[in-house]
Every structure is written in C-alpha cells, then in structure tokens.
C-alpha cells in the first residue's frame with residue numbers, strides 16, 4: 131500500500147536505474163523524438179570494465195519497460211537480457227569513453243534531422259543568443275556560443291565510432307553531436323543531466339530551424 135505521506139519517488143529519481151532509463155525512453159518517445167523505433171539510449175552500469183544498460187535494437191521506444199533493457203559489454207555484446215544490441219551501441223561506447231558521460235541519449239526528431247541535413251555543408255550548428263542555453267551544464271549567459279559538431283551519417287558504425295572521439299574532445303567540449311540526415315546524440319554526467327541537455331538542445335534546434343524560416 132502506498133503511504134500518502136511518503137509517495138514513491140518519480141521513476142526519474144528511482145534508485146533502480148532500469149526504471150529510470152525505461153521511463154526516460156518512453157518520455158522521449160512521447161515527445162515525438164524517437165518514433166518508428168528510432169533512437170537509442172544508454173546509461174553506464176559500471177565504468178571499468180565498461181558496461182551499459184540499453185534498449186534492445188528495433189523495439190518501439192514508447193513501450194520499453196525496465197525488464198526489457200539489455201546490458202552490453204565494452205565491445206557492444208549483449209551480456210544480459212533478450213534482444214539484439216543496437217548497431218549504434220559502438221557510438222554510445224565511444225561517447226562514454228571520450229566524455230566520461232554517465233548516460234547517452236540519441237534522438238531522431240524532425241528538427242534535429244532537418245538541421246543536421248541543412249548544416250551538413252558547414253560541419254556544425256552554432257547556437258548563440260538564447261536564454262535556454264543556460265540549461266546546459268556550465269553555461270551562465272545567453273551570450274555563450276555553443277557549437278554542435280556534425281559528422282556524415284554511415285551504416286558503418288564501427289568507422290564512425292573510431293572517427294568521432296576527435297570531435298568530442300574539442301575545447302570547449304561539445305554537448306552534442308549531429309549525424310547528417312540521421313539525428314542527435316547528447317549526453318551528461320547522469321541520466322538526469324543527459325535528459326536536461328537533450329531537452330535544451332531539441333528546444334534550441336527547433337528554434338534555430340524556425341528562425342531560418344523567418345523572412
């Protein structure tokens with residue numbers, strides 16, 4: 131029975147990492163950023179040897195429950211749970227290794243897809259002048275300039291995961307990475323932080339797109 135004086139914590143704050151990650155995945159799907167099985171999401175289970183908790187490949191991200199999550203090792207092989215590991219697991223591992231992130235979130239929103247294709251010629255998206263930038267860890271002014279590097283999409287994720295660490299270790303360190311015509315990767319020290327970065331970047335990418343449409 132639930133004690134009304136002491137309700138259970140929201141899943142995002144649950145000590146059970148499976149419950150927290152599954153809720154985040156469903157919430158992202160509900161926002162329309164991971165439709166049609168798009169997107170993949172991970173949280174670090176242990177740093178050394180590295181292992182990740184992830185949704186299995188090809189599932190409807192709006193239906194993912196805690197028990198559906200798989201664990202993968204530092205080579206991207208499934209070590210527990212049923213289902214296949216995402217081909218993009220290698221990118222998650224590369225991002226965690228390069229940034230020290232505790233969680234990595236990858237979305238296919240309309241806005242990030244359009245802008246990633248549009249900005250492919252520049253190799254980056256530059257965000258500045260927005261108060262919402264302050265939602266990114268360490269940013270204290272709307273005058274900050276945040277650059278999201280962009281990399282060509284590929285079906286060879288082993289090659290991409292070998293190439294992107296050079297972009298992730300730039301100074302200042304980026305908060306996200308776009309794959310052209312594909313989607314956004316973002317991350318954070320914790321799942322809570324990664325989700326905050328995702329919400330801020332998705333908001334800013336939509337704003338940037340709408341600004342481009344103004345006469």
Ligand SMILES: CSCCC(=O)C(=O)COP(=O)(O)O
Nearest residue numbers: 167168169170187188189216
């Ligand atoms: C229609 S989604 C195409 C694959 C993809 O880019 C993605 O993010 C989802 O792949 P997964 O295998 O992790 O479900």
Ligand SMILES: [Zn+2]
Nearest residue numbers: 169170236313
């Ligand atoms: Zn994807």
